[in-house]
Amino acid sequence: MTTVDEVTTPTEQEPAPAPPRRRPGRPNWRLRLRRDWPLLLMVTPVIVLLLIFHYLPTLGNVIAFQDYSPYVGIRDSEFIGLANFSRLFSEGAFWSALANTLTITTFQLVFFFPIPILLALLLNSVLSVRIRTIIQGVVYLPHFFSWVLVVSLFQQMIGGAGLLAQSLRSHGFHAVDLMTKPDSFILLVTFQAVWKDAGWGMIVFLAALSTINPALYEAAAADGANRWRRLWHITLPGLRPVIVLLLILRLGDALTVGFEQFILQRNAVGADAAEVLDTYVYFEGLLSGDFGYGAAAGLFKGVVGLVLVLVANKFAHLVGEQGVYSRS
Amino acid sequence: MSSHAVNPAAAATTGPPGRAERPVWEEEPTRISRVGKPVVLAIVFLIIAFPLYVVVVTSLSSTEAVTRAGGLVVVPRDLTVAAYVQLLSGGVVTRALVISTAITAVGTAFSLLITMLAAYGLSRPGSLWHRPLLFVVLLTFLFGPGIIPSYLLVNSLGLIDSYGSLILPTAISAFNLIVMRAFFMGIPNELIDSARIDGAGEFAVLTRIVMPLSKAVVAVVGLFYAVGYWNAFFNAMLYLNDNTKWPLQLVLRTYIVQQQALPSGAGGVTASPGLGLTPAPSLAIKMAIVVLAVVPVLLVYPFIQKHFTKGVIVGAVKG
Numbered sequence: 284m285t286t287v288d289e290v291t292t293p294t295e296q297e298p299a300p301a302p303p304r305r306r307p308g309r310p311n312w313r314l315r316l317r318r319d320w321p322l323l324l325m326v327t328p329v330i331v332l333l334l335i336f337h338y339l340p341t342l343g344n345v346i347a348f349q350d351y352s353p354y355v356g357i358r359d360s361e362f363i364g365l366a367n368f369s370r371l372f373s374e375g376a377f378w379s380a381l382a383n384t385l386t387i388t389t390f391q392l393v394f395f396f397p398i399p400i401l402l403a404l405l406l407n408s409v410l411s412v413r414i415r416t417i418i419q420g421v422v423y424l425p426h427f428f429s430w431v432l433v434v435s436l437f438q439q440m441i442g443g444a445g446l447l448a449q450s451l452r453s454h455g456f457h458a459v460d461l462m463t464k465p466d467s468f469i470l471l472v473t474f475q476a477v478w479k480d481a482g483w484g485m486i487v488f489l490a491a492l493s494t495i496n497p498a499l500y501e502a503a504a505a506d507g508a509n510r511w512r513r514l515w516h517i518t519l520p521g522l523r524p525v526i527v528l529l530l531i532l533r534l535g536d537a538l539t540v541g542f543e544q545f546i547l548q549r550n551a552v553g554a555d556a557a558e559v560l561d562t563y564v565y566f567e568g569l570l571s572g573d574f575g576y577g578a579a580a581g582l583f584k585g586v587v588g589l590v591l592v593l594v595a596n597k598f599a600h601l602v603g604e605q606g607v608y609s610r611s
Numbered sequence: 612m613s614s615h616a617v618n619p620a621a622a623a624t625t626g627p628p629g630r631a632e633r634p635v636w637e638e639e640p641t642r643i644s645r646v647g648k649p650v651v652l653a654i655v656f657l658i659i660a661f662p663l664y665v666v667v668v669t670s671l672s673s674t675e676a677v678t679r680a681g682g683l684v685v686v687p688r689d690l691t692v693a694a695y696v697q698l699l700s701g702g703v704v705t706r707a708l709v710i711s712t713a714i715t716a717v718g719t720a721f722s723l724l725i726t727m728l729a730a731y732g733l734s735r736p737g738s739l740w741h742r743p744l745l746f747v748v749l750l751t752f753l754f755g756p757g758i759i760p761s762y763l764l765v766n767s768l769g770l771i772d773s774y775g776s777l778i779l780p781t782a783i784s785a786f787n788l789i790v791m792r793a794f795f796m797g798i799p800n801e802l803i804d805s806a807r808i809d810g811a812g813e814f815a816v817l818t819r820i821v822m823p824l825s826k827a828v829v830a831v832v833g834l835f836y837a838v839g840y841w842n843a844f845f846n847a848m849l850y851l852n853d854n855t856k857w858p859l860q861l862v863l864r865t866y867i868v869q870q871q872a873l874p875s876g877a878g879g880v881t882a883s884p885g886l887g888l889t890p891a892p893s894l895a896i897k898m899a900i901v902v903l904a905v906v907p908v909l910l911v912y913p914f915i916q917k918h919f920t921k922g923v924i925v926g927a928v929k930g
Contacts, residue, residue, distance in 0.1 A: 321812060564758055
């Protein structure tokens with residue numbers, strides 16, 4: 284450990300003047316600045332970029348409270364209080380987008396979330412190292428594909444001119460276009476999400492499985508526990524911290540459902556089924572030039588999302604899990 | 612979680628190939644699992660691999676093959692590279708490829724450089740202000756600025772229709788920064804202190820001591836950035852009105868997802884491949900665009916796979 288009053292940088296040319304008021308055990312900040320300025324210089328580009336491209340636009344959300352016009356600018360646009368929000372909450376399309384978002388989140392929590400766990404358990408039980416490596420290599424891969432690519436591939440398989448429609452037609456059946464059907468859209472996006480990211484989601488469970496002490500299984504087997512009892516009493520408790528952590532993260536993200544995925548497919552399926560909060564902000568705010576109103580919708584999503592993360596984390600602490608962050 | 616978490620994949624790639632023994636205390640596998648497991652694994656494999664296979668085969672097919680199949684081709688017959696020759700001899704797709712490659716190269720170099728500097732700058736215990744600065748980075752996990760304020764900012768900075776708009780707003784991934792910092796913190800302080808005593812400044816410590824010890828994590832973070840830049844499409848859609856500046860993903864969206872007709876002739880796709888090849892069918896050309904978008908990812912993927920279990924997972928698990 285570097286003790287803080289060690290001065291080892293070669294930039295230190297002359298002994299620093301004696302600090303006037305010195306807290307015990309902690310050198311004067313000027314002394315530390317002399318020592319640490321190269322480190323601060325290294326951090327500067329990242330901090331500056333984050334301030335400009337993350338924090339500054341976050342402050343720019345004040346336009347949610349303005350009758351914003353790009354010709355007048357943020358400084359001179361008129362403040363109109365909560366008018367944008369009251370318009371938002373009286374808009375049927377907004378509630379429909381919110382309902383779609385929550386429906387899809389819930390659906391994916393039930394039908395997507397368990398799949399990486401099942402995949403990890405399955406793969407963990409495969410004895411052949413070669414098969415395991417091959418399958419891992421294949422299932423991680425789609426995580427690195429862009430959403431444009433994933434949607435393109437799905438279109439070629441099950442779209443109106445895709446392979447499924449093509450073979451149905453050639454066998455004299457009626458062709459279907461599963462990419463534009465509003466009724467089955469929720470199944471489609473969930474399947475796409477599973478196809479793209481279930482394998483990637485499996486990694487963290489595989490890592491957790493590998494930390495479970497194998498002697499526990501042997502001892503349990505010696506005590507007469509069969510494979511299901513071992514799964515229930517050893518494997519699942521071993522995975523619990525990871526499962527809780529990922530559930531919290533997912534809950535905090537409840538209002539986000541694959542932004543690019545929906546932007547790409549919203550028009551083909553129609554707003555009734557495919558409008559979610561993010562696409563609502565994009566289409567109703569940005570594309571129609573209604574900036575203040577769109578920012579209000581975006582801010583609503585951001586604030587609710589932040590509250591959800593904090594609540595979920597608090598809840599995790601209450602039930603004795605580690606959560607995403609702690610106070611330390 | 613304990614710090615010696617090791618992904619089985621790491622063991623699988625480094626350990627001797629072969630077959631682990633079933634422990635003696637474990638029951639014989641039931642008949643259902645003996646049959647079911649390979650079937651499920653085969654289905655998983657095919658669901659991911661089959662679409663890629665069909666797209667590649669179709670992109671290499673001639674007009675007759677496409678006509679005979681009635682569209683996408685599953686059984687390869689008389690393959691030709693005409694579609695690729697047509698796409699790569701100038702026009703929309705060639706230009707998009709060049710743009711995407713350049714953005715990926717420049718963006719990755721820039722992101723990796725500033726991420727490494729900041730990760731090191733924040734990794735030394737007891738350094739001045741490292742806690743508040745780290746807090747500035749971590750806080751970005753909790754909220755995003757939102758699409759509309761980001762758009763207005765990029766607009767007011769005059770970055771609309773410039774390639775800077777595709778790099779600067781997304782140049783930092785806080786996640787990558789934290790992963791790299793966690794790795795740097797694991798480097799023993801004695802090593803760094805001894806270099807300092809020998810007269811090395813912080814930059815020399817970073818380039819001579821820290822980086823040679825962190826090749827794996829630097830490689831993985833670099834590849835993550837590269838894949839991110841290559842795959843990005845939304846910022847390009849938002850910030851580039853001029854369609855002659857479009858990267859490949861936006862071309863893919865326009866001509867494949869939205870199914871607009873590819874422009875033919877000088878500005879679009881060359882009508883004849885030359886070299887004595889017959890022109891490729893438009894379906895093969897479209898599928899070739901898809902393949903061109905996948906290939907770079909496939910090329911770097913083995914490197915990511917080799918390093919990420921060691922670098923990323925262990926780092927992330929340690930926190």
